[in-house]
Amino acid sequence: MIQIPYIIVPVIALCCYSFLLIMFMAAKKSKVIYSFMALLVAFIFWSSGSLFMRLQAVPGVNFWYEVSIIGLFLLPLLLYNFVAAFIGQKGYFLRIIYTICTAAILLAVHFHLFLKHPTIEIMADGQPHFIYDITWPVIFPMIFSTFVVISIIYMVVKDVKTNKMNFERFLPILIGIIILLIGNFMDVFPVIGEFPGDTLAGIINAGFMVYALYKRRLFNLTLLVSRSTSYIVTAIFVFGIFAYGIRPFERFMVGAYPWMAAYDTLIIAVLFAGISILAFAFTKKLLDKIFVKDELAQAELLKYFSQEVSKSLNLDDILTKLVYVVQKGVNVEKIYVCLPDEQAQCFQTVHSASPLDSKTFQLSFTNPCVKWLISNNTCMVVKEFQRTIFFKALWQDEKKQLEDLDIECLVPLKCDEELAGIVMLSRKMKNRNFSFDDINFLDSVNSVGSIAIKNARLYEKAYLEARYDDLTGLLNRKYFYETITEEAQKAANNSLALLIMNIDDFKLYNQLYGNREGDMALRNIAQRIMGCVGSQGIPARYSGKEFAVILPNFDAFSTINLAENIRRQVANMTEFDESAVIRTLTMSCGICIMPYTATTV
Incomplete structure (x- = not known):
C-alpha cells in the first residue's frame, strides 16, 4: 500500500x-x-x-x-x-x-x-x-x-x-x-x-x-457555519483525531498500565463517545451564542417593528419605534433620522436617539451621499464610501459634518424608488464594524420603515388638506366648527372669545383688479392675522372673504384691542407699495364672548 x-x-x-x-x-x-x-x-x-x-x-x-x-x-x-x-x-x-x-x-x-x-x-x-x-x-x-x-x-x-x-x-x-x-x-x-x-x-x-x-x-458568515456544516466539520475533526491518535494512545495506555490491555477496546470506545458528545455540545453552544442568538434577536425586533408601525399613522410614533429598533438591533451610539423638507430641497434632521442631540444637520438633494443612496439599494458604509468618486465630490464642510457627527453608516428609506428619508448611524459600541448581518437587518428595517413613513406622511398631508385652507393656510370652515366646539367644552369655567372679520367690498375688489390680486390680498391678510394672533388664538378662514379667530381666555377688552390691531395692519399692508395706494382694503369686525354674551356655540 x-x-x-x-x-x-x-x-x-x-x-x-x-x-x-x-x-x-x-x-x-x-x-x-x-x-x-x-x-x-x-x-x-x-x-x-x-x-x-x-x-x-x-x-x-x-x-x-x-x-x-x-x-x-x-x-x-x-x-x-x-x-x-x-x-x-x-x-x-x-x-x-x-x-x-x-x-x-x-x-x-x-x-x-x-x-x-x-x-x-x-x-x-x-x-x-x-x-x-x-x-x-x-x-x-x-x-x-x-x-x-x-x-x-x-x-x-x-x-x-x-x-x-x-x-x-x-x-x-x-x-x-x-x-x-x-x-x-x-x-x-x-x-x-x-x-x-x-x-x-x-x-x-x-x-x-x-x-x-x-x-x-x-x-454571510452563517453561509459557511450553518448548523449542518458545523456538525459535519466537527464529526470529521473527531474522526480524524481518533484515526491518527488511536494507535499511539493505545500503545501509551498498555505500556503505562498493562492491566488495561484486557479493556482497551472498551476504554477507547467510551473515550470516543465522551469526546464526541463534548465536541458536539461545544459546537452547539458556540453556534447558539455567536449566531443563532443574534439572528433570533434581530428577527424578533423586525417582527415587533412590523406589527407596531402597521397600527399607527403617527409620524413621530413611527420614527420613535424606528430609532428604538435600529439602536437595539445594531447597537449604535447615536441615530439621526432625516426627512425631506416641505420645499423638497434637502433632508432635514427631524428625530434622533436622544432629545439632547443637535438637529441642525441637513443633506441637500444635490449632496453626493444622497445621489449614491438614490442609485443604490443598500446601506452606505462611510469607510467604503470614502473610496468612491462620490466621496471625492463632497465639499470639505460636508465631509466635516459627517466627521463631527461621527457618522459611520447611512441607511436609505426607499419606497417605490423614491428616497423617503435617510437614517444616519454613528459608530457601533466598542468600535466594531458593521457586519453582513447588520446590513441585512438594516435593509429589512428600510423595507418596513420606508413604507410606514411614506404612508404616515401621506396621511399627514391628507389630514392637513382636510383641515386647512389651501390658499391661506388657515383652518377651513369645517374644522373651524370642530375646533370651536372642543374649545367651548374646555372653557367651561373660563371665557372664550370669537372674533369674526369681513373684508369690505371684496367682490368689487376682485372685479376691478382680478382674481389673482384678490388671492394675493387674502394670503397677505391671513399672514397679518396669524402674526397678530400668534399662539394666543386659533385663526380660520370662515368663508370666501370672512376670517374668524378663536381666543381662549380672552375678555372683551383684549378682543377689541386685537381686532383693532388686525384692522389697522390690513389697512396699512400696502403702505410701502406705491402702485397699490388705491387698492387699500378695510375690514369690519364683530366679537362674541362666552359666557357673557353667549352660552352655547
Whole structure:
C-alpha cells in the first residue's frame, strides 16, 4: 500500500477548498466572489493533482501532474484578479498581459519546456519516490510570478495611499500572500523534509482571504457555519483525531498500565463517545451564542417593528419605534433620522436617539451621499464610501459634518424608488464594524420603515388638506366648527372669545383688479392675522372673504384691542407699495364672548 507522509494535510486542504467553493456557490455573486471562486478552483487543481499523483490514482501520474501544474501556474494570475476586484481596480491592460503570459506558460509546460513528467523510483521499503527533471527555462515563470506579486503589492500600496482608511481591509490578504510565499520557499530547505508546507500555507492563505471577504460584508458568515456544516466539520475533526491518535494512545495506555490491555477496546470506545458528545455540545453552544442568538434577536425586533408601525399613522410614533429598533438591533451610539423638507430641497434632521442631540444637520438633494443612496439599494458604509468618486465630490464642510457627527453608516428609506428619508448611524459600541448581518437587518428595517413613513406622511398631508385652507393656510370652515366646539367644552369655567372679520367690498375688489390680486390680498391678510394672533388664538378662514379667530381666555377688552390691531395692519399692508395706494382694503369686525354674551356655540 502506498504511504504518503503527512497525507492528512493535502486531504484537509482539498476538503477545505471544495467546501468553500460549494458554500460560495450559494452566496450573492459579485466580481470579488467570482474571482475568489476562480482562485479556489486553482487551489483545488493544485492540491488534488499533487495528492492523486502521489497516490498514483487513475487515469495516471502524468495526468494528475498536469492538473497540479495547471493549478500552480494559474495562481499568480487569479490572485492578481482577486486583489484587483477586491480594491475595485478598473484597468484591464495588465490583466490581459498577464492572461496572455499565463496561457503561454501553460502551453510551454504542456510541451515540457520547463518541467518534464516526473519519473518514479521504487525505494527499498517499496514506496515510490518521484524525481523531477527541472530545466533552466523554469526561471521565466518564476520571474513572471515575482513580477505579478510585485504588481499586487504596488496596486495595494497605491490604493492605501489614495485611501488611508482602507489599509485594515488589505491586511488579511497581505498576510495570506506572505504565508503562501513562505510555505512555498519551505520546500527548498531540506530541513523541512517531506512536510507539505506549501499546501498548509495555501489553506491558511485561503482562510485569510475568507476573513477579508467577510470583513467587506460580501457574504454571510452563517453561509459557511450553518448548523449542518458545523456538525459535519466537527464529526470529521473527531474522526480524524481518533484515526491518527488511536494507535499511539493505545500503545501509551498498555505500556503505562498493562492491566488495561484486557479493556482497551472498551476504554477507547467510551473515550470516543465522551469526546464526541463534548465536541458536539461545544459546537452547539458556540453556534447558539455567536449566531443563532443574534439572528433570533434581530428577527424578533423586525417582527415587533412590523406589527407596531402597521397600527399607527403617527409620524413621530413611527420614527420613535424606528430609532428604538435600529439602536437595539445594531447597537449604535447615536441615530439621526432625516426627512425631506416641505420645499423638497434637502433632508432635514427631524428625530434622533436622544432629545439632547443637535438637529441642525441637513443633506441637500444635490449632496453626493444622497445621489449614491438614490442609485443604490443598500446601506452606505462611510469607510467604503470614502473610496468612491462620490466621496471625492463632497465639499470639505460636508465631509466635516459627517466627521463631527461621527457618522459611520447611512441607511436609505426607499419606497417605490423614491428616497423617503435617510437614517444616519454613528459608530457601533466598542468600535466594531458593521457586519453582513447588520446590513441585512438594516435593509429589512428600510423595507418596513420606508413604507410606514411614506404612508404616515401621506396621511399627514391628507389630514392637513382636510383641515386647512389651501390658499391661506388657515383652518377651513369645517374644522373651524370642530375646533370651536372642543374649545367651548374646555372653557367651561373660563371665557372664550370669537372674533369674526369681513373684508369690505371684496367682490368689487376682485372685479376691478382680478382674481389673482384678490388671492394675493387674502394670503397677505391671513399672514397679518396669524402674526397678530400668534399662539394666543386659533385663526380660520370662515368663508370666501370672512376670517374668524378663536381666543381662549380672552375678555372683551383684549378682543377689541386685537381686532383693532388686525384692522389697522390690513389697512396699512400696502403702505410701502406705491402702485397699490388705491387698492387699500378695510375690514369690519364683530366679537362674541362666552359666557357673557353667549352660552352655547
